[in-house]
Amino acid sequence: MSKINFLKPDKTNLYTFLYLGTFLFFVSILDVLLNSFFSFNITGFLPDFLSFLLPLLIGFLGLYFIRIELSGIKKLDLLNKHINTNNFNAVLSLLIIFIILKSIPPLLSWFFVDASFAGDSKDVCTGSGACWTYIKVWMRRFMYGMYPNGEQWRINLSFISLALLGSVGYFATDRFKKYLTLYYVVVYPFIAFLFIFFFISGGPVFFDFSYGIIAAILSVIIGFFVPNKFKFYYFLIVPFGLYILLKYFIFYEEFIELGKLDGLNWVETGAWGGLSLTFIISFFCLIFCFPIGMAFALGRRSGFPLIRYISIGFIEFWRGVPLITVLFMSAVMFPMFLPADFFIDKLVRCIIAISLFEAAYVAEVIRGGLQALPRGQYEAAKSLGMGYWRMHIFVILPQALKLVIPGIANTFLALVKDTPLIFVVGLLEIVGMLNLAKTNPEWLGFAMEGYVFAAIIFWIICYAMSKYSYNLEEKYKTDR
Amino acid sequence: MNFKLKDLGPQLITVVAVILVFGFFTYNAQVNMENRGIDFGYGFLSQESSFDVQFSLIEYDGSHSYFRAYLVGLLNTILVSVIGIILATILGVIVGIARLSPNYLINKFAAFYVEFFRNIPLLLQIFFWYFAALRALPLPQDADAMFGIAFLTIKGLYVPAFIWQNFNIFFYSVVAAIIAIIVIRIQAKKLQETQGKQTPVLLISIGLLLILPLLSFLIGGVKLEFEVPVLKQLATTSFIYEGGVSLPPELIALALSLSLYTATFIAECVRAGIQGVGKGQKEAAASIGLTPNQVLKLVVMPQALRIIIPPTTNQYLNLTKNSSLAAAIAYPDLVLVFAGTALMQTGKAIEIVSITMFTYLSLSISISILMNWYNKKIAIQEK
Numbered sequence: 003m004s005k006i007n008f009l010k011p012d013k014t015n016l017y018t019f020l021y022l023g024t025f026l027f028f029v030s031i032l033d034v035l036l037n038s039f040f041s042f043n044i045t046g047f048l049p050d051f052l053s054f055l056l057p058l059l060i061g062f063l064g065l066y067f068i069r070i071e072l073s074g075i076k077k078l079d080l081l082n083k084h085i086n087t088n089n090f091n092a093v094l095s096l097l098i099i100f101i102i103l104k105s106i107p108p109l110l111s112w113f114f115v116d117a118s119f120a121g122d123s124k125d126v127c128t129g130s131g132a133c134w135t136y137i138k139v140w141m142r143r144f145m146y147g148m149y150p151n152g153e154q155w156r157i158n159l160s161f162i163s164l165a166l167l168g169s170v171g172y173f174a175t176d177r178f179k180k181y182l183t184l185y186y187v188v189v190y191p192f193i194a195f196l197f198i199f200f201f202i203s204g205g206p207v208f209f210d211f212s213y214g215i216i217a218a219i220l221s222v223i224i225g226f227f228v229p230n231k232f233k234f235y236y237f238l239i240v241p242f243g244l245y246i247l248l249k250y251f252i253f254y255e256e257f258i259e260l261g262k263l264d265g266l267n268w269v270e271t272g273a274w275g276g277l278s279l280t281f282i283i284s285f286f287c288l289i290f291c292f293p294i295g296m297a298f299a300l301g302r303r304s305g306f307p308l309i310r311y312i313s314i315g316f317i318e319f320w321r322g323v324p325l326i327t328v329l330f331m332s333a334v335m336f337p338m339f340l341p342a343d344f345f346i347d348k349l350v351r352c353i354i355a356i357s358l359f360e361a362a363y364v365a366e367v368i369r370g371g372l373q374a375l376p377r378g379q380y381e382a383a384k385s386l387g388m389g390y391w392r393m394h395i396f397v398i399l400p401q402a403l404k405l406v407i408p409g410i411a412n413t414f415l416a417l418v419k420d421t422p423l424i425f426v427v428g429l430l431e432i433v434g435m436l437n438l439a440k441t442n443p444e445w446l447g448f449a450m451e452g453y454v455f456a457a458i459i460f461w462i463i464c465y466a467m468s469k470y471s472y473n474l475e476e477k478y479k480t481d482r
Numbered sequence: 483m484n485f486k487l488k489d490l491g492p493q494l495i496t497v498v499a500v501i502l503v504f505g506f507f508t509y510n511a512q513v514n515m516e517n518r519g520i521d522f523g524y525g526f527l528s529q530e531s532s533f534d535v536q537f538s539l540i541e542y543d544g545s546h547s548y549f550r551a552y553l554v555g556l557l558n559t560i561l562v563s564v565i566g567i568i569l570a571t572i573l574g575v576i577v578g579i580a581r582l583s584p585n586y587l588i589n590k591f592a593a594f595y596v597e598f599f600r601n602i603p604l605l606l607q608i609f610f611w612y613f614a615a616l617r618a619l620p621l622p623q624d625a626d627a628m629f630g631i632a633f634l635t636i637k638g639l640y641v642p643a644f645i646w647q648n649f650n651i652f653f654y655s656v657v658a659a660i661i662a663i664i665v666i667r668i669q670a671k672k673l674q675e676t677q678g679k680q681t682p683v684l685l686i687s688i689g690l691l692l693i694l695p696l697l698s699f700l701i702g703g704v705k706l707e708f709e710v711p712v713l714k715q716l717a718t719t720s721f722i723y724e725g726g727v728s729l730p731p732e733l734i735a736l737a738l739s740l741s742l743y744t745a746t747f748i749a750e751c752v753r754a755g756i757q758g759v760g761k762g763q764k765e766a767a768a769s770i771g772l773t774p775n776q777v778l779k780l781v782v783m784p785q786a787l788r789i790i791i792p793p794t795t796n797q798y799l800n801l802t803k804n805s806s807l808a809a810a811i812a813y814p815d816l817v818l819v820f821a822g823t824a825l826m827q828t829g830k831a832i833e834i835v836s837i838t839m840f841t842y843l844s845l846s847i848s849i850s851i852l853m854n855w856y857n858k859k860i861a862i863q864e865k
Contacts, residue, residue: 084586094587306496309496321846322842322846324806325803327817331839334825338832339506339507339511340510342514419601419604420603422605422606423807433603433605436609450610453606453610453614456606461602464602
């Protein structure tokens with residue numbers, strides 16, 4: 003064995019350095035590990051600051067010794083390349099490993115070990131950990147707000163059916179695939195609207211809901227026999243026509259009886275709340291803000307100066323003000339602008355306000371897509387003799403929307419994250435319910451658990467949405 | 483003529499529709515206000531406000547006017563926005579660079595931070611910090627001193643106040659240093675363009691910023707003293723700190739959550755900007771013999787900044803608008819003081835909401851005009 007220069011690890015004494023370095027590295031990790039999991043300090047006999055810094059020093063030395071370029075051992079090279087490129091990186095890597103090791107035990111004990119899960123009163127929560135009993139007891143309130151306990155199956159049923167109806171796209175065969183867009187843009191929102199406002203709201207108007215379903219099913223069935231040429235107009239007109247026909251001319255008497263018999267209790271929107279309200283508001287704002295935004299994006303690119311200036315004014319106005327003032331406006335100022343006997347429900351006003359607000363952001367995103375399209379696309383479409391609407395619907399918008407999927411997904415994410423702001427008008431979705439539960443005299447002092455719970459739920463929703471948008475982006479990516 | 487008529491149709495319809503909608507609203511507003519006996523006008527701004535605000539940067543109490551209350555709210559909004567912007571920029575740039583680090587652990591840690599904080603609603607984060615995290619802080623009498631001068635307690639952060647003598651001389655020295663730095667920068671740029679010489683501008687700048695104010699202490703007779711907050715007992719269990727500057731917990735929670743949240747977006751802007759500079763640019767710069775520092779300073783950063791700055795400004799605007807969430811934790815910002823308390827007292831819904839919206843609107847429009855001008859200035863001139 004040749005002479006070893008410890009200041010300059012090299013390949014000739016590879017294994018000496020490797021064993022020494024690995025040993026030192028593991029000693030340092032073991033020290034922190036023991037310290038954090040068993041609160042046992044090996045180096046406790048040393049002065050405070052030294053015992054504090056020792057793991058870092060030892061680990062640094064260890065990483066320094068094993069930093070040997072082109073050692074020929076694949077794993078070592080990978081390790082060096084990823085966490086150990088130079089002294090600075092080695093220190094940072096060590097610090098991050100130590101932070102993770104240090105933070106696991108307190109988190110584990112707060113979340114699981116010392117936490118209380120059982121029971122249904124505050125008395126079980128004596129440990130130092132989280133009190134998940136609180137979440138368990140208040141679960142219904144967090145999910146459904148003040149909605150009466152006995153009626154909550156209506157919300158569940160509506161959401162499940164809507165989810166099933168929404169998943170049709172995955173099961174549709176090729177033959178039906180071409181109608182999917184129409185289904186999702188016109189039919190599905192309509193059914194959802196019927197579900198929410200006649201089923202979740204309840205009341206004697208429940209029978210209206212049956213008309214809607216019957217009209218939708220009938221028109222879809224008849225729709226298959228309509229020639230392709232007229233299909234678009236057919237689906238634009240016939241479902242609504244059938245609905246009105248059913249409601250006012252055909253089954254009127256019978257269904258009034260049915261509605262009276264099986265009518266559901268009316269639940270006013272003030273009692274809605276919790277996570278289900280978050281979903282309802284996000285869903286409708288999402289549906290409404292997209293077409294409005296598209297219209298204003300086209301308006302901003304329009305050749306007519308007056309339309310362009312109106313669109314610019316609209317977009318810049320909504321983008322310039324915070325959502326909270328918009329909701330303030332919808333709560334205190336908007337009723338002044340309506341006739342005295344004209345009343346719009348709080349929830350509907352909220353949905354309108356948020357939709358208009360987010361529409362401005364959607365408009366800007368879509369405008370970005372429109373601007374990114376090469377001028378050749380417009381010229382090619384025009385040279386084929388297409389008019390303005392034909393050109394935009396068949397050539398420009400499909401390409402532009404494909405380009406801006408990430409931007410639109412971000413706007414929708416922002417929308418979902420903005421829904422808690424409706425506390426301004428007195429509607430309590432999950433965060434509002436948490437604040438209400440927190441002030442309950444029987445359950446004081448569990449703010450942390452509540453917020454952590456809501457944060458986990460929102461995080462899952464938003465993260466899933468962003469991953470889904472990433473998938474969509476990959477799916478529709480086309481090379482130019 | 484034919485073409486013009488064809489163009490006129492849709493525009494006319496739109497304009498008439500817009501006018502009709504606005505006319506309908508104003509007509510209803512007039513009728514409603516007449517019915518309720520409310521008169522429209524901004525005269526109330528000079529009336530006595532007769533409500534108090536917890537925390538204000540300028541002198542204010544109930545005897546001042548509503549306009550003064552508006553100013554208090556506006557200044558508080560600006561204060562929290564400026565603190566948030568500074569913290570968010572520092573954190574965002576660090577995390578953005580860490581996202582590009584070849585170090586696997588740092589990279590993943592930064593990615594975890596970004597994914598974690600930006601997928602949780604800001605309001606929830608504000609509530610978390612204010613109602614859960616900051617409530618775990620010690621009471622004033624139990625608080626440990628940080629470095630012996632500052633106290634972080636449940637009632638807020640107490641830091642020493644600066645007491646200046648001859649402050650204006652110090653101020654002028656700083657202004658002089660900044661002017662000198664600007665002159666030197668221009669000279670250095672000229673020198674580089676004409677002769678290709680590099681001057682260590684950064685070092686000179688830092689030196690000037692340190693030396694000139696120091697001179698003002700030594701020669702100009704500027705004196706600085708600290709007033710350290712002192713614990714004072716009000717009753718047997720009630721303690722407060724006297725003297726120094728106190729930052730209320732609302733401000734701390736708000737600034738903290740705003741900057742943690744916005745930093746994630748700034749980090750993504752920074753990452754996109756640096757990634758947006760082509761690899762060829764760096765290689766070309768290295769191949770003509772520039773050192774790595776020069777490559778970063780002269781080639782990468784100017785191009786990356788062109789991509790980074792516009793979306794980052796957008797994030798600054800978002801942060802300022804998001805600061806209106808202060809109303810949820812009772813930090814007296816513009817929305818809480820003016821659109822909240824003042825509106826409740828006067829009942830002037832239309833006037834107050836419109837002033838509030840107009841304030842935010844003028845803020846964002848002026849910044850976006852500035853941004854458009856800047857964008858045009860730095861845009862690559864295509865031939």
